[in-house]
Amino acid sequence: MKKFLGFLLILAVAAVAVWSAREGGPAATEPAVPETTAEAAVPETTAEVTVPETTEPTTQPPTETVPTPPTDPEAEALRPFLNLGVCRGLDEEHTFVLFFLDDGTSNWSGEEIAAFNGLYLYPAMDFLQTQGETWGMEVNREFFTYSSDVHEGMAYSGVVSPNFQEGGAAADIPDKTAVSLGFDDGWDMYRYLQDFTGTDQVAMLFFLNKPGRSYTIRDQHRDGREELEFSVIFESYPGFSTSATSATIAHELLHLFGAEDYYDPYGDYPRRKALAESQIPDDIMLVTYYNVKDNTLSQATAFTVGWTDQVPEIMENPDWNR
Numbered sequence: 001m002k003k004f005l006g007f008l009l010i011l012a013v014a015a016v017a018v019w020s021a022r023e024g025g026p027a028a029t030e031p032a033v034p035e036t037t038a039e040a041a042v043p044e045t046t047a048e049v050t051v052p053e054t055t056e057p058t059t060q061p062p063t064e065t066v067p068t069p070p071t072d073p074e075a076e077a078l079r080p081f082l083n084l085g086v087c088r089g090l091d092e093e094h095t096f097v098l099f100f101l102d103d104g105t106s107n108w109s110g111e112e113i114a115a116f117n118g119l120y121l122y123p124a125m126d127f128l129q130t131q132g133e134t135w136g137m138e139v140n141r142e143f144f145t146y147s148s149d150v151h152e153g154m155a156y157s158g159v160v161s162p163n164f165q166e167g168g169a170a171a172d173i174p175d176k177t178a179v180s181l182g183f184d185d186g187w188d189m190y191r192y193l194q195d196f197t198g199t200d201q202v203a204m205l206f207f208l209n210k211p212g213r214s215y216t217i218r219d220q221h222r223d224g225r226e227e228l229e230f231s232v233i234f235e236s237y238p239g240f241s242t243s244a245t246s247a248t249i250a251h252e253l254l255h256l257f258g259a260e261d262y263y264d265p266y267g268d269y270p271r272r273k274a275l276a277e278s279q280i281p282d283d284i285m286l287v288t289y290y291n292v293k294d295n296t297l298s299q300a301t302a303f304t305v306g307w308t309d310q311v312p313e314i315m316e317n318p319d320w321n322r
């Protein structure tokens, strides 16, 4: 019962977004070994993050609105991470759950969380909402927030490395957080959240109040199992006085639902990067700007997260996979 009461309190605080759209049919999900996606390494400069904003001109209207059935295997191969893990479709009903997590070297105060939300979280959500509308996404917003500041004991026992490439990605964040809240493990907590929110897909975002390189651990295997997926987002990027955290949040969230990096963090796709730089230079999966409103969400990115089934021209270029 400790668990149950704890969560009622937690959820009472509220903060996350529920997005829904027409279309149901979740595809079979998958598997296992989480993988780490690097974060948009290109921090930015640009104007100023004005607190919450609302509307904003959208960038690339879809060329086509009539979705074609997503059955073409060649087309599906172009979005290998769609419909995997627990976060399957931004076009399906889901809930975002935000954890403002303390660890051994950082913690959040209520004031800091409020400031973070105004500066970074809401603009990120606004960006996704605005971009989604362009593709006919019907977006509802609702929030669920859990914070160490309010929920005594919620913490990561240990230190979350600010550089997953050096310290390893903290794949145990959901488990450790869950245990600190009285659950058995991350899955136990996840199932609870599903029941509580009434949505199958719960996207978990863990925020750390210190500089670091954000990342997403997502499912990448098509063996039919669901893998717990989540994003780890640091308050700022190391070494930069200004932070592109809004764009980072949107970028990582999109990873959870299938989007890929275009900036070639591992040196595997130099030609894709060059293509993206020439054709979709402001795409959120290529670069993260200080002011997320300067970013765009291209048809390629919309395709990878299932907002459209129309394969964009840029992905038909042979260089896309090189």
Ligand SMILES: [Zn+2]
Pocket (backbone or CB within 6 Å): 037, 038, 039, 040, 251, 255, 260, 261
């Ligand atoms: Zn990334």
